[in-house]
Amino acid sequence: MSGEFNFIEIIRNRARHNRGILQGIGDDAAVISSRPKYNLVITTDLLIEDIDFKRDWISPKHLGHKALAVSLSDLAAMGAKPKWVLISLGLPENIWHSNFKHRFYSGFLSLANQHRVALIGGDISRTPNQIIIDSIALGETPHGRAILRSGAQPNDHIFVTGTLGGAARGLHLLQKGERVSTKRKRLKAHEELLLRHLKPDPRIDWALMLCKKQLATSMIDISDGLSSDLMHICSESYVGATIEASKIPIDPNIKTSEDALSLALNGGEDYELLFTVSSKNIRKIPKLLNGIPATYIGNITNKTKVISIIKDGRKRRLAPSGFKHF
Amino acid sequence: MSGEFNFIEIIRNRARHNRGILQGIGDDAAVISSRPKYNLVITTDLLIEDIDFKRDWISPKHLGHKALAVSLSDLAAMGAKPKWVLISLGLPENIWHSNFKHRFYSGFLSLANQHRVALIGGDISRTPNQIIIDSIALGETPHGRAILRSGAQPNDHIFVTGTLGGAARGLHLLQKGERVSTKRKRLKAHEELLLRHLKPDPRIDWALMLCKKQLATSMIDISDGLSSDLMHICSESYVGATIEASKIPIDPNIKTSEDALSLALNGGEDYELLFTVSSKNIRKIPKLLNGIPATYIGNITNKTKVISIIKDGRKRRLAPSGFKHF
Numbered sequence: 146m147s148g149e150f151n152f153i154e155i156i157r158n159r160a161r162h163n164r165g166i167l168q169g170i171g172d173d174a175a176v177i178s179s180r181p182k183y184n185l186v187i188t189t190d191l192l193i194e195d196i197d198f199k200r201d202w203i204s205p206k207h208l209g210h211k212a213l214a215v216s217l218s219d220l221a222a223m224g225a226k227p228k229w230v231l232i233s234l235g236l237p238e239n240i241w242h243s244n245f246k247h248r249f250y251s252g253f254l255s256l257a258n259q260h261r262v263a264l265i266g267g268d269i270s271r272t273p274n275q276i277i278i279d280s281i282a283l284g285e286t287p288h289g290r291a292i293l294r295s296g297a298q299p300n301d302h303i304f305v306t307g308t309l310g311g312a313a314r315g316l317h318l319l320q321k322g323e324r325v326s327t328k329r330k331r332l333k334a335h336e337e338l339l340l341r342h343l344k345p346d347p348r349i350d351w352a353l354m355l356c357k358k359q360l361a362t363s364m365i366d367i368s369d370g371l372s373s374d375l376m377h378i379c380s381e382s383y384v385g386a387t388i389e390a391s392k393i394p395i396d397p398n399i400k401t402s403e404d405a406l407s408l409a410l411n412g413g414e415d416y417e418l419l420f421t422v423s424s425k426n427i428r429k430i431p432k433l434l435n436g437i438p439a440t441y442i443g444n445i446t447n448k449t450k451v452i453s454i455i456k457d458g459r460k461r462r463l464a465p466s467g468f469k470h471f
Numbered sequence: 472m473s474g475e476f477n478f479i480e481i482i483r484n485r486a487r488h489n490r491g492i493l494q495g496i497g498d499d500a501a502v503i504s505s506r507p508k509y510n511l512v513i514t515t516d517l518l519i520e521d522i523d524f525k526r527d528w529i530s531p532k533h534l535g536h537k538a539l540a541v542s543l544s545d546l547a548a549m550g551a552k553p554k555w556v557l558i559s560l561g562l563p564e565n566i567w568h569s570n571f572k573h574r575f576y577s578g579f580l581s582l583a584n585q586h587r588v589a590l591i592g593g594d595i596s597r598t599p600n601q602i603i604i605d606s607i608a609l610g611e612t613p614h615g616r617a618i619l620r621s622g623a624q625p626n627d628h629i630f631v632t633g634t635l636g637g638a639a640r641g642l643h644l645l646q647k648g649e650r651v652s653t654k655r656k657r658l659k660a661h662e663e664l665l666l667r668h669l670k671p672d673p674r675i676d677w678a679l680m681l682c683k684k685q686l687a688t689s690m691i692d693i694s695d696g697l698s699s700d701l702m703h704i705c706s707e708s709y710v711g712a713t714i715e716a717s718k719i720p721i722d723p724n725i726k727t728s729e730d731a732l733s734l735a736l737n738g739g740e741d742y743e744l745l746f747t748v749s750s751k752n753i754r755k756i757p758k759l760l761n762g763i764p765a766t767y768i769g770n771i772t773n774k775t776k777v778i779s780i781i782k783d784g785r786k787r788r789l790a791p792s793g794f795k796h797f
Binding site: 148149150152167168171172173174175176177178179181184185186187188189190191192193194195196197219220222223225231233234235238241242265266267268269270271272273274275277279281282283284286288289291293294295364365366381469470471 | 474475476478493494497498499500501502503504505507510511512513514515516517518519520521522523545546548549551557559560561564567568591592593594595596597598599600601603605607608609610612614615617619620621690691692707795796797
């Protein structure tokens with residue numbers, strides 16, 4: 146079995162050398178040249194086995210994909226173009242000596258190459274039991290153009306990309322013992338739900354369009370859940386929001402179930418984008434971008450940190466009830 | 472007890488807002504503005520409880536210091552000026568509900584403030600058992616001036632800062648049950664050794680001077696051990712090296728012990744800088760910089776990946792025998 150330095154050498158040779166990299170993998174640190182008149186955007190996401198995922202639920206390849214996807218989703222939430230990534234990987238000794246690391250990097254690098262993101266560094270450590278992943282992604286926006294959580298204004302319209310609630314139902318199905326079959330060509334509804342949880346797609350096309358055309362006043366990705374993530378925007382922008390239950394784009398695979406609305410509001414891990422648009426720009430928001438819709442779900446109000454939801458003609462207060470670690 | 476979002480708010484208010492930060496803690500990602508004509512240098516270091524440290528050996532404050540110090544040492548090894556840091560922290564639930572996190576950040580931010588490094592982001596997760604830390608540090612060098620491992624040339628002189636072997640002896644003492652007393656004002660020799668392991672000082676002053684005056688042809692920090700880290704330079708530079716045992720600056724607190732040379736060669740975690748200087752520049756290397764010496768220990772040769780050590784007039788081959796995770 147190869148030692149850590151041999152393995153680093155293999156990965157090093159598979160990492161793309163482009164994108165202003167002066168020194169990639171293989172030194173004490175990576176050296177990059179970012180463009181003048183651009184800002185650097187950087188995020189880090191920790192995934193811990195048995196907390197954020199179970200080894201039995203997710204294939205190493207999907208885990209590699211997801212580890213990068215959640216960080217790319219954070220960059221998308223800023224409107225940033227992803228360019229570079231580092232990954233810290235902690236593995237128990239028996240996992241190190243399996244083919245896990247090759248399959249993990251296969252999923253990771255496949256998503257990286259799809260978006261022309263270069264792997265420039267990272268760290269490898271042994272752990273006593275759990276697989277630990279920290280994915281660090283860097284991107285760029287034109288100077289001063291990052292889309293923050295803090296820019297929402299009263300009367301802005303609230304939009305969400307894609308559909309919501311599917312990832313949370315996928316998690317329930319995994320907990321019940323359902324698994325992805327790799328054999329079938331056409332996915333069944335429940336497999337689509339599993340993949341919503343296991344293999345999220347960061348909404349990079351939407352992010353880059355919104356940043357380029359300066360259409361979003363604020364943006365966040367839905368990782369904790371719509372109710373919680375909308376509250377993050379309201380807190381940072383000192384505003385409130387009113388949304389309409391009937392407008393929320395619930396995942397079609399869960400639409401008929403009783404808890405569909407609750408999953409869409411509080412489920413989390415959908416990795417869709419939630420963004421606000423001033424009324425003068427709403428007609429510039431396309432219905433679809435590369436097959437992914439954006440849906441108007443409500444408006445920003447001046448009631449600081451108060452979110453209301455209208456359902457069946459009744460308005461009630463919506464508490465943030467998404468995922469919390471502590 | 473405070474939830475994670477409350478705690479993030481506390482840390483956010485203690486992070487320094489300077490150094491070209493457009494968005495620090497509190498959004499999906501951090502946004503920074505790096506200077507034109509400078510390169511960005513970035514590194515990440517994973518510390519895993521029971522592998523890299525024991526909770527019983529190191530105080531939360533020292534752990535916070537060390538988590539940042541190891542990353543700053545990587546930046547120093549590139550000649551980079553440290554400017555920004557992100558930290559991912561995984562904590563078991565009982566540790567989250569203790570005062571660990573406050574003491575950890577106290578040590579972390581104390582070192583950060585000493586070097587005017589701004590905390591701009593990170594992640595927090597629950598873990599089943601272990602404390603997990605990933606420290607991500609960013610710095611700058613003037614364009615094209617990062618000091619790589621790959622620049623050593625035959626006949627270059629090899630230097631090392633500070634002294635070696637102390638951290639490895641400190642680790643032995645910790646394993647034997649020795650602990651740091653916080654009461655005494657003057658440290659005893661064994662406590663100095665413990666602190667060499669627990670509270671390393673990154674050699675930032677040396678790094679910045681060497682980069683500014685363009686004196687080092689290659690550089691690495693000694694984290695795995697002199698024999699291993701010198702081999703990293705030799706591998707990346709396609710050169711060899713001959714060092715003299717009598718010139719190696721062994722930690723004065725271990726000098727008289729039998730295994731002193733072996734600790735200095737293979738012990739690791741000293742976080743001193745190992746660098747090479749072309750013969751025309753060796754007179755420009757000061758004996759001391761802010762109290763920290765640099766010592767000439769040997770020369771680079773043209774024998775690719777062959778390191779020899781001269782001891783008592785005899786020359787033998789030196790194998791890299793430092794720390795490996797796998």
